[in-house]
Structure formats: C-alpha cells, structure tokens
Amino acid sequence: MPIAKLFAPAVAALVFSVPVMAQQMGGGPPSIDDQVNQLDEMVDLDEGQKEEISSLMTQMQDEIGAKEQEAQELQQQLGEQVQPDYDEAAIRENAERLGDLTAEMTADAIIMQSQIEGVFTQEQRDQLDEAVAQRQEQMQQMREQMQQQQQQQQGG
Numbered sequence: 001m002p003i004a005k006l007f008a009p010a011v012a013a014l015v016f017s018v019p020v021m022a023q024q025m026g027g028g029p030p031s032i033d034d035q036v037n038q039l040d041e042m043v044d045l046d047e048g049q050k051e052e053i054s055s056l057m058t059q060m061q062d063e064i065g066a067k068e069q070e071a072q073e074l075q076q077q078l079g080e081q082v083q084p085d086y087d088e089a090a091i092r093e094n095a096e097r098l099g100d101l102t103a104e105m106t107a108d109a110i111i112m113q114s115q116i117e118g119v120f121t122q123e124q125r126d127q128l129d130e131a132v133a134q135r136q137e138q139m140q141q142m143r144e145q146m147q148q149q150q151q152q153q154q155g156g
Contacts, residue, residue, distance in 0.1 A: 036053050043124040056116055056119075057112070057116075060108060060109070060112040074101070
C-alpha cells in the first residue's frame with residue numbers, strides 16, 4: 001500500500017482534530033503557528049519545512065475560509081426555506097451548491113495534506129504516523145472512560 005494512502009488520514013486527523021479540540025476547550029481555533037509548532041514537536045521540522053508548511057496552511061486557510069462562510073450562509077438559507085409554501089427549485093439549487101462546496105473543501109484539504117506530506121522526510125512521516133496512532137488510541141481511551149462514567153452515573 002502506498003505511503004500516501006496511509007499518511008493522508010494521519011495528516012487529516014491531525015490537521016482537523018487539533019482545531020476542533022481547541023474549539024471544544026473554549027480556546028478558539030489554534031493559529032497556524034501553533035499548528036506548525038505542534039507538528040515541529042512531533043517530527044522535528046527544520047526552518048525551511050516550518051516556513052513551507054506555514055505557507056501551505058495559510059494559503060489553504062484563506063481558500064477554505066471563504067468556502068466555509070458560503071456554506072454556512074447556504075445552510076442558514078436552507079433552514080429558512082423550511083416552510084409550508086416552500087420553493088423546491090431554490091432548495092435544490094442551494095443544496096446542490098452546498099454539496100459542491102463540501103466537495104471542493106474536501107478536495108482542497110486532501111491536496112493540502114498531499115503538499116504537506118511532500119515537505120516531510122520519510123523518517124518524519126513515520127514519526128507522524130506513530131504520533132497520530134498514539135493520539136487516536138488516547139482519544140479512544142478517553143471515550144471509553146467517559147462511557148464508563150456515564151454508565152456509572154446512570155446505574156448508580
């Protein structure tokens with residue numbers, strides 16, 4: 001199996017889980033510098049790699065940001081279109097555009113992951129794969145602990 005197929009989910013998990021976890025903790029999304037520094041701690045980037053990854057992430061954030069805003073507006077419009085005298089054509093048009101935006105953002109994210117993968121050495125890819133596997137295991141353990149606590153509260 002090519003490394004790209006193994007690696008893409010790892011970078012996706014890292015790039016997308018970090019901002020989500022930060023938002024859940026109430027800190028808002030981490031800055032690109034924070035994300036690059038986190039990668040640096042995991043795989044020991046050199047200065048050139050840091051700059052290149054930061055540039056790629058900034059470019060992608062700009063591109064995806066506008067699409068995310070449009071998607072949110074479309075979702076709001078679709079929500080407002082739920083009424084007895086609905087306009088089926090408008091609903092379908094908005095839903096189709098929302099689907100297109102989602103596909104574009106997915107493609108953009110995968111392209112960015114591929115570009116970032118090209119910045120890493122093989123050794124760094126291996127380190128990142130290991131770090132992501134550990135993070136996923138920790139997340140699974142946390143989920144299991146939370147489920148156990150909920151079961152204890154419900155049963156007790």
